[in-house]
Amino acid sequence: MTSSVLLPLLLSLKVASITTLLIVPLGALAGLLLARRRFTGRSAVETLLALPLVLPPTAVGYLLLRLLARDGPFGVKNLRFDPDLLLTWKGAVLASAVMSLPLVARTARVAFEEVDPRLETMARTLGLSPLRTFFEITLPLARRGLLAAALLGFARALGEFGATVIVAGNIPGRTQTLALAIFSDIQSGDDRRALWLVGLTVALAFAVVYAVEALLRRRTAPA
Amino acid sequence: MSDIEIDLTLPLAPFTLAVQWSTDERALGVFGASGAGKTSFLETLAGLRPRASGRLRIHGRTWFDSASGFRLPPEERGVGYVPQDGLLFPHRDVLGNVLTGARRARQGRGVRIDPERVLDLLGLTGRGGSAVADLSGGERQRVALARALCAGPELLLLDEPLGGLDLPLRRRILPYLLRVEREFGVPSIVVTHDAAEVSLLSREAIVLEAGRVAARGRPSDLFLGRDMLGRRGAGAHTNILRGRVVAVAHGTARLDAGSGIHVSAVAPPGLCLGDDAAVLVGAEELIVAVESPHGLSAQNVVPGVVRELIPSAEGGGSVAVTVDVACAREPLVAALTPEAAARLSLASGRAIFLVWKTHACRALAAGPATLKETA
Numbered sequence: 001m002t003s004s005v006l007l008p009l010l011l012s013l014k015v016a017s018i019t020t021l022l023i024v025p026l027g028a029l030a031g032l033l034l035a036r037r038r039f040t041g042r043s044a045v046e047t048l049l050a051l052p053l054v055l056p057p058t059a060v061g062y063l064l065l066r067l068l069a070r071d072g073p074f075g076v077k078n079l080r081f082d083p084d085l086l087l088t089w090k091g092a093v094l095a096s097a098v099m100s101l102p103l104v105a106r107t108a109r110v111a112f113e114e115v116d117p118r119l120e121t122m123a124r125t126l127g128l129s130p131l132r133t134f135f136e137i138t139l140p141l142a143r144r145g146l147l148a149a150a151l152l153g154f155a156r157a158l159g160e161f162g163a164t165v166i167v168a169g170n171i172p173g174r175t176q177t178l179a180l181a182i183f184s185d186i187q188s189g190d191d192r193r194a195l196w197l198v199g200l201t202v203a204l205a206f207a208v209v210y211a212v213e214a215l216l217r218r219r220t221a222p223a
Numbered sequence: 224m225s226d227i228e229i230d231l232t233l234p235l236a237p238f239t240l241a242v243q244w245s246t247d248e249r250a251l252g253v254f255g256a257s258g259a260g261k262t263s264f265l266e267t268l269a270g271l272r273p274r275a276s277g278r279l280r281i282h283g284r285t286w287f288d289s290a291s292g293f294r295l296p297p298e299e300r301g302v303g304y305v306p307q308d309g310l311l312f313p314h315r316d317v318l319g320n321v322l323t324g325a326r327r328a329r330q331g332r333g334v335r336i337d338p339e340r341v342l343d344l345l346g347l348t349g350r351g352g353s354a355v356a357d358l359s360g361g362e363r364q365r366v367a368l369a370r371a372l373c374a375g376p377e378l379l380l381l382d383e384p385l386g387g388l389d390l391p392l393r394r395r396i397l398p399y400l401l402r403v404e405r406e407f408g409v410p411s412i413v414v415t416h417d418a419a420e421v422s423l424l425s426r427e428a429i430v431l432e433a434g435r436v437a438a439r440g441r442p443s444d445l446f447l448g449r450d451m452l453g454r455r456g457a458g459a460h461t462n463i464l465r466g467r468v469v470a471v472a473h474g475t476a477r478l479d480a481g482s483g484i485h486v487s488a489v490a491p492p493g494l495c496l497g498d499d500a501a502v503l504v505g506a507e508e509l510i511v512a513v514e515s516p517h518g519l520s521a522q523n524v525v526p527g528v529v530r531e532l533i534p535s536a537e538g539g540g541s542v543a544v545t546v547d548v549a550c551a552r553e554p555l556v557a558a559l560t561p562e563a564a565a566r567l568s569l570a571s572g573r574a575i576f577l578v579w580k581t582h583a584c585r586a587l588a589a590g591p592a593t594l595k596e597t598a
Contacts (some may be wrong), residue, residue, distance in 0.1 A: 118310055124297040125269050125304040126374045127327025136323075140314045 005196050007173055008181035015089060015177055016157040019096045023104050024150045030101075031108025031149070032138075036117070045143045057162025061095060064167050085167070092175055093166035096157035102152040111145020113136065148215045155208040159201070224283070227251070227378075227410070231277040231287075231517040240434035252425030252442060252522045254418060259564040260434040261414040262307070265380045268412070269304050270297035281378055289407045301333045303376025303409065307383045310365035311355045311510075318351035324374020333375035333573050334409055336570075344406060345399050365399060372407060379403075379411035385420060390597070396490055397521040398588040418446045419461035419503055421590065443553040447545065449533050456535040457543030457558035460506040462553055465589065466522060468498045476586045478502060482549035487522040491511055504584035509557035510531050511544060512576040513567050522581045530554050532564060544569060546577055 031048060034042070054058055067074045068085050076082045085211060087089040115138050123133040139146075144223050161179040168175040185194035225245040233240040240260040255261050267275045270287070279287035286295045303324075308524045311320050319336050328335055344350055345365040350358075359364060364384065371379060385393040385398055401423065404411060421428050422442040430438040430445060436447055445451055446460065464486055476490035478500055479561035488502045516524060527546040542564045545554040549576050555577060559569075569575070 032350060104506060116310075118306070121271050121297065122304070122306065122310045122311075123323065125271070125300070125302050126370065127298045127301075127322035127331065128323070129298055141312075 004193060005200065008176055008178045008197065009200055011089065011173075011176065012158055012178040014094045015096060016154050019093050019100060019157040020150055020154045022093070023097050023101045023153055024146070026152065027101055027149060028146055030105040030110045031110075032112050034105070034109045035112035042156065049102045049105050051102070052147050054100050057160070058166060059098060061163035061166030062097060064095060064163065068167070087169045087171065087175065089168065089175055090165045092160075092177060095163035095167040096160035099160050099163050100153040100156040104149045107149035107152055107222030108142075108146055109143040110150060114145060115141045144215050144218065148212045151208050151212045151215070155205055155212075158204060158208075224280075226282055228278065228280040229268070230277055231264070231267050231279060231586070233260075233263055233272055233275040235263055235434060239432040240264060242429070242431075242436055244429060244436070244439070246427055247407070248425075248427040250404055250424065250426045251410070251412045252430055253412060253420035253431055254416070254421045254427030254442075254445070255414075255416040255431035256416055259431040261416075261431055265304070265382050265412065265414055268378070268380060269302045270295060270300050270528045298327070299354065301327070301331050301375065301377035303333075303371030303374055303379040304384075305364075305367045305379070305381045305384055307386050309363040311358075311363055311366055311370075311400075313355050315355070316351065317347065317355065317358070320366055321369045321373050322330065322356065323370060328373055328375030331375040331377075333377040334407055335375055336367070336372050336407055338373045341372050344402060345369050352511075360388055361396055364388065364396060368399070369404065372403065372409070376409055379409050381411060381413045383415050384413065385417070386415070394585060394587065397423065398491070401587070401589050418442070418455070418459070419463065420459075422446065423501060424462055425470045447553055447556065449531070452533045452543045452545070452556065453536045457533070457541045457556055458505075458507050458535075460543065460556045462506060462509070462540045462555045464502040464504070464555075466500060466502065466550070468494060468496055468500050468586070471496055475581050476500065478586065480550035484525055484548070484549055484550040486525075486584070487581040488584040489582055490586050491588070494586060494588055498588050499588045501589040502584050502586050504579055506543065506556040506558040507541075508579050508583035509555065510578040511546075511557050511559060511563075511567060511569065512578055513569075513573070515577075516576060516578055519578065520580070521578050523577075523579045523584070525550070525555075525577045527575060527577055529569055529571055529575055531571050532569060534561065546575065548577070 030219050034046065068083065069075050071077050074083065085094055118135055120133050123137045127135065128136060159179055161183065164177065165180055170176055170180045176184065178197055182194055182197045226247045227245065229242055229244040231242050237546045240263050242264055253261050253264060263272065266272050268279065276289040276354060285293060286300050287293065292303045312323065321342065342351060347362065347369065350362065368384070385396055386423055388396065413421065425442055427440065428442045428445055429436045452460065464480050466480035466486060468476050470477040470478045471490055471494060474490060475487055476494055478488065480486050483554055486502050494500060525548050527548040530545040530547050532542050532544055541558040542561050544559055544564065546557060547554045557577060
């Protein structure tokens with residue numbers, strides 16, 4: 001019993017953690033660009049980033065599947081090596097990364113937008129290069145929002161189902177994350193395990209969202 | 224070639240800012256109403272306005288030359304910028320803020336100033352570990368000044384350094400600004416809409432009007448000119464007398480202003496016997512007497528000779544009576560109603576007495592730097 005609950009939990013934590021590590025730098029970069037730079041194609045980037053939020057996850061999953069298929073643009077034939085993503089836990093990471101990135105980028109963007117750009121110019125006049133200004137001023141001031149972005153991304157990845165099931169399949173012990181295991185249990189009538197898993201998921205989600213709320217509240221509290 | 228050579232143009236929304244200014248003076252002032260382009264001017268000097276064109280040479284080094292496409296980035300310009308609202312870094316404590324520019328101070332060509340000394344001098348001793356959020360408005364302003372000073376500045380840019388502070392606070396911080404100039408000798412440009420501040424903090428100033436330099440010269444000449452006095456109205460003028468403190472008691476001080484004239488004024492805490500001080504008294508506080516007054520409670524009676532009468536440009540306003548006194552190089556200005564001026568038959572060359580109460584004027588500790596204006 002414990003091992004059958006533990007396995008999906010550990011896999012979910014692994015997939016969600018790696019996803020978070022991958023998308024936080026990417027999402028932060030996108031958020032920073034959107035918050036600070038005016039560039040051509042800005043609206044296009046914004047829209048593209050919002051798409052996974054509104055598309056059915058299964059549609060995103062299917063797109064990924066076609067892209068990664070043997071003869072797809074990112075398939076083994078074109079790349080001349082096997083990315084080994086389909087039906088593996090790495091595929092689950094990719095699927096949840098695509099689905100979680102918009103949330104991370106948007107939250108990061110707000111975090112950067114809340115940093116007064118005049119503080120950055122102030123730092124420049126004090127002799128700090130743009131790079132040092134970013135690491136000494138912008139990043140520390142945005143850190144709470146960025147942490148919240150990471151937690152939200154983690155939570156989103158933890159709950160990812162639709163895209164994952166299509167790209168990674170639902171293989172117990174290999175790609176069956178919490179969300180997929182719950183689905184299987186309901187299908188097969190294993191109510192006891194489903195309840196256990198749902199309980200676990202609720203507890204995890206509660207902890208993460210609680211932390212995010214606390215972070216965001218402290219950030220906006222009057223100084 | 225002058226020490227400071229400015230020739231800048233910057234298109235702004237309602238007008239174009241255009242300033243040409245070459246000078247060897249080190250204490251500079253920019254006077255103008257809000258919206259005249261003062262802050263934009265400072266930001267252009269600091270390198271924060273990419274749309275500017277022209278030339279900028281400071282202490283023999285080119286900072287900016289749009290003709291050759293040369294632009295020194297802000298971090299290499301060596302300015303000590305103190306914006307109006309201080310802009311302290313909220314994630315750093317006081318010392319962390321002050322040391323932000325320490326790296327450039329070590330490597331740059333500007334003055335090197337010990338942070339401890341700056342904090343002491345600015346009355347921030349022991350505040351290094353304080354959170355920025357716990358500071359009062361006056362303290363924030365002083366921390367911003369300390370931060371600018373510790374970044375090895377070649378040129379201090381002070382944007383309304385006393386703006387946004389209430390009157391008692393302004394009186395307390397002004398002496399610090401005066402001390403900065405005396406102690407550290409960093410050239411500075413002070414931007415303000417307050418004529419008295421320009422007069423106290425600078426030895427050469429420009430008047431900005433809608434982005435153009437409307438006048439340039441010594442502050443006393445600028446503000447005492449017929450044109451300026453008439454336009455600003457006599458009531459807006461603040462007289463400045465300088466002297467040495469010869470007595471302090473019960474919150475008031477007695478100053479020897481020279482030529483046997485003594486002045487009593489409200490003294491700030493900390494003003495000491497022997498200090499050089501400036502006394503500020505508004506033109507509207509001065510009473511003109513045509514005969515030697517007696518039996519008055521007012522402590523200050525200064526004899527003088529009327530130089531000229533300048534009616535205010537806005538009709539029906541006051542008349543500025545400029546009065547030469549023995550204890551000051553520049554005339555004092557009294558604001559009278561046209562009726563009063565007519566009743567006393569005031570005219571150029573008439574001997575009169577200026578009278579004002581101790582509580583109508585306040586003394587400020589002022590360094591010798593501001594005293595040696597004529598040196």
